[in-house]
Amino acid sequence: MANNRVFIFDTTLRDGEQVPGCKLNTKEKLEIALELEDLGVDIIEAGFPISSPGDFESVQQIAAIIKYAQVCGLSRAVKKDIEVAGEALKHAKHPRIHTGIGTSDLHIKAKFNSTREEILERAIQCVKWARTYTDNVEFYAEDAGRTDNDYLARVIEAVIKAGASTVNIPDTTGYCLPHQYGDKIAYLINNVPNIDKAIISCHCHNDLGLATANSISGVLNGARQIECTINGLGERAGNTSLEEVVMILKQHHSLGYYTNIKTEQLNPMSHLVSDTMRMPVQANKAIVGSNAFSHSSGIHQDGFLKDALCYEIIKPEDVGAEGSKIVLTARSGRSALAHRFKKLGYDFTRNDIDTLYEQFVKIADSKKEVEDADLLIMAKQFKPESAVV
Ligand code: KIV
Numbered sequence: 572m573a574n575n576r577v578f579i580f581d582t583t584l585r586d587g588e589q590v591p592g593c594k595l596n597t598k599e600k601l602e603i604a605l606e607l608e609d610l611g612v613d614i615i616e617a618g619f620p621i622s623s624p625g626d627f628e629s630v631q632q633i634a635a636i637i638k639y640a641q642v643c644g645l646s647r648a649v650k651k652d653i654e655v656a657g658e659a660l661k662h663a664k665h666p667r668i669h670t671g672i673g674t675s676d677l678h679i680k681a682k683f684n685s686t687r688e689e690i691l692e693r694a695i696q697c698v699k700w701a702r703t704y705t706d707n708v709e710f711y712a713e714d715a716g717r718t719d720n721d722y723l724a725r726v727i728e729a730v731i732k733a734g735a736s737t738v739n740i741p742d743t744t745g746y747c748l749p750h751q752y753g754d755k756i757a758y759l760i761n762n763v764p765n766i767d768k769a770i771i772s773c774h775c776h777n778d779l780g781l782a783t784a785n786s787i788s789g790v791l792n793g794a795r796q797i798e799c800t801i802n803g804l805g806e807r808a809g810n811t812s813l814e815e816v817v818m819i820l821k822q823h824h825s826l827g828y829y830t831n832i833k834t835e836q837l838n839p840m841s842h843l844v845s846d847t848m849r850m851p852v853q854a855n856k857a858i859v860g861s862n863a864f865s866h867s868s869g870i871h872q873d874g875f876l877k878d879a880l881c882y883e884i885i886k887p888e889d890v891g892a893e894g895s896k897i898v899l900t901a902r903s904g905r906s907a908l909a910h911r912f913k914k915l916g917y918d919f920t921r922n923d924i925d926t927l928y929e930q931f932v933k934i935a936d937s938k939k940e941v942e943d944a945d946l947l948i949m950a951k952q953f954k955p956e957s958a959v960v
């Protein structure tokens with residue numbers, strides 16, 4: 572069972588905070604970090620300490636107050652970055668330094684004007700520097716999604732030998748298809764001789780909307796850490812969304828994987844991040860969108876009212892959502908209308924509902940949503956032969 576534990580590495584405060592307009596001050600970061608710890612995340616990536624004095628201070632303060640989760644600081648494969656990350660994490664109970672470098676040929680040439688051999692040496696070196704501050708070092712092979720598997724395997728073997736205990740395989744540009752990303756993880760499992768000494772981590776971006784699928788594919792092929800953010804925030808189209816991967820593993824429990832996340836806190840956490848970062852959540856977002864438990868078409872409403880399982884695979888209370896909603900629109904049917912009238916205290920007969928329904932669809936055609944106030948007016952104006960209030 573222990574081997575099926577999937578560690579949740581939250582990077583809302585680092586990759587998520589890189590989103591334009593989402594910048595947080597130290598107080599806001601501290602509040603979110605405490606809630607993330609309470610949610611049950613295993614690792615909090617608190618920031619990129621060398622990037623600014625404000626981020627250094629945030630990482631330092633988060634490191635000082637977080638008790639159970641590991642607190643991680645990002646750095647490039649640059650000595651000064653690693654020193655500053657080490658300094659910011661000095662008071663952390665469980666510090667982790669996340670360091671690394673681009674490994675795709677494109678990054679090697681275009682970003683570093685370098686060679687595979689030089690990059691391999693820099694990768695080894697940065698892990699060694701980081702190990703002088705902590706034995707909890709994670710190495711990232713940036714753009715691993717587009718890195719040649721054979722070279723990637725050489726880099727990963729070398730950084731594990733140099734002391735990395737977690738190896739992050741980012742699909743930095745969100746390019747991979749789920750089977751390709753999964754095959755990449757499987758390739759590393761099968762071709763890196765010392766891979767049993769490290770945990771493989773998925774860090775997937777959402778440029779093609781595949782971040783969640785790719786992370787799950789990574790886990791199915793042997794990864795045991797997922798890097799993700801609340802509401803899927805992150806560079807460009809975002810990162811893997813924490814709430815999605817956690818609920819996929821929970822709902823598909825027959826796969827045998829589990830996380831430490833208290834799922835009933837997912838919606839409150841999503842609201843906190845959305846409000847603090849001033850970044851609204853799209854209504855149809857899985858798990859945490861305002862429509863995630865809303866039913867508006869007649870066919871769905873009828874089935875849902877007979878048995879919620881017909882149209883809901885997750886109980887709203889399991890993810891801390893307000894509850895299921897029947898939304899009355901022009902696509903709604905008689906069952907939903909009768910149900911809502913009943914909630915408002917009007918027990919109409921089937922014939923009455925047929926008559927009221929004609930009036931209802933006319934109102935519904937003129938509005939996006941029919942409100943209780945509209946129904947109350949209809950009920951009061953209706954000749955109340957069979958209405959019992
Ligand atoms: O997307 C990426 O490759 C990253 C690394 C810095 C881990 O965010």
Ligand code: ZN
Nearest residue numbers: 586743774806
């Ligand atoms: Zn990233």
